[in-house]
Amino acid sequence: MNLDNLLETLVGKLRSWVEAFVEMLPNLIVAVLVLATFWFISRLVYKGVCRALDRVQTNAAARDLMARILSVAIVLLGVVVALGVLNLDKALASILAGAGVIGLALGFAFQDLASNLISGVGLAVNQRWPFKIGDLVETNDVFGVVKKIQLRTSTIETLDGKIVILPNRQIYQGKVINHSATGRRRVDVECGISYGDDLEKVTSVVQKAIEDLDGRDQSRDVQFFFTGFGDSSINFVVRFWIEYEQQTNFLQAQSHGILALKKALDDNDIMIPFPIRTLDFGIRGGEKLAEVLSSTPLTINNGKAKDNGAAASSSSGRDSG
Structure with a gap:
């Protein structure tokens, strides 16, 4: 050619x-x-x-x-x-037939991606579960505010400013705690008082202090419970509710509750005890430590404690020598 x-x-x-x-x-x-x-x-x-x-x-x-x-x-x-x-x-x-075969192969190859996409649709379409943008949630060991809900992933900003991107499949299949769902949150303040205080007086003083807090949800009563006998105190918890918008509201309410509780206890001469330990080195057949200490006076000499009884015994020993 x-x-x-x-x-x-x-x-x-x-x-x-x-x-x-x-x-x-x-x-x-x-x-x-x-x-x-x-x-x-x-x-x-x-x-x-x-x-x-x-x-x-x-x-x-x-x-x-x-x-x-x-x-x-x-x-x-x-x-x-x-x-x-x-x-x-x-x-x-022909294109659709080929796409079906290719889609089946890709489905096996990218099943995790497909699972995340389907989970993303479920997260976005569902009105009540588990969260929406702006909610404070806790899921997969992440605690923060939801910023984005996309088809494959969801973005959460933690309270210290970190951005965490989670696959939707993990969220959809895992446990989700939504702190913003009801718009309210309970604040618990725990404390302890000495064994010598009047428990009825403590109940009245603590409830009055918390009831007067600003920002407390007035539609719910303050709850007060004694929770147990501690090593050096009788422990209790007082609970109240607040209108919850963000984590800062909760932390501020908790701080105000602690301040009000401490002031009320101090004003009414109710003691929050320090940890107390009682030591007793009593030995069978010998003198108890408490008896020895009570019968042996101690004096301070140049900043050092001196046992007068022991000093007298030492002096007698030298004289006899």
Whole structure:
């Protein structure tokens, strides 16, 4: 084949392609218009769904996710219609069949990723469980505020400013404690008083001090319980509730409770005892330590304790020598 024949074949191919393109051009224009129309409809649907869900869905992540899923579905429908306009139905069927096989293989290869995506949908769509953006939660040994809920991961900012990104599967399958779910939280303050104090007086003084706290939830009563006999004190716990917005509110309420409790006990001469230890080195057949100490006076000589009885015995020994 010489150069002339090669050029003639190439020109023939190009001419046939141009003719096919010109013949397909009307359908191609229609397909582009179909895609543009479906894309425009998807944007309208996204905004409309977001506005509609604002009335029934307080979870911003769920609202956005549901609207986005509908939007993507409309765009995919537009792609199918556009391929039909271009008479590519058979090609579409082949593509879908191949995509099914590939999807099955990828499903086994990326099952963790798929699990995280499905869990992310469950986390976002569910209104009541387990949390929403802005909630203070505790899960998978992480304690902090939820910042993002995405399809694959959720982002939590800890109270000391660290950003933790958790796979949604771990959250969905694990235990979640939501401290913001009810908008209220109980504050417990524990303390102990000496065995010589009047327990009824202690109960009255402590309850009065906590009832007068600012910021306490007045709809719930203050609870007071003695909890046990300690080594040097009778222990108790006082409980009250607060309106809970963030962890700072809880810590401040706990601090104010401790300050009010300490002041009330001091004002009423109720003692918070130090740890006390009683030592007794009594030996069978010998004198008890308490008896020895009570019968042997001690004097201070140049900053050192001196046993007068022992000194006298030592002096007598030297004299007799």
